[in-house]
Amino acid sequence: MNQLPTDGKCQRCHKDTNCTSMSRFNTQMCCSDCLDLEKKHPKYHVAETLELDAIKQGRYNFKGIGLPSGYTKWACVRQTR
Numbered sequence: 001m002n003q004l005p006t007d008g009k010c011q012r013c014h015k016d017t018n019c020t021s022m023s024r025f026n027t028q029m030c031c032s033d034c035l036d037l038e039k040k041h042p043k044y045h046v047a048e049t050l051e052l053d054a055i056k057q058g059r060y061n062f063k064g065i066g067l068p069s070g071y072t073k074w075a076c077v078r079q080t081r
């Protein structure tokens with residue numbers, strides 16, 4: 001299910017980027033701006049911990065905990081600062 005970007009766009013903010021990696025919250029390929037931003041979310045450490053646990057258990061296809069509810073709105077407020 002991992003979809004690598006073929007159009008050179010971030011799957012979260014849809015900006016042109018040539019540098020994407022997978023989000024910790026889900027399987028979106030995001031630009032470095034979006035990834036830096038999600039690290040500031042209060043649930044980020046939860047997503048990180050659960051992902052590391054899954055990997056320890058051999059569940060390499062762990063898809064993340066999903067974007068926290070209201071994430072887009074939260075990100076929007078952060079980005080305009």
Ligand SMILES: [Zn+2]
Nearest residue numbers: 010013031034
């Ligand atoms: Zn982005």
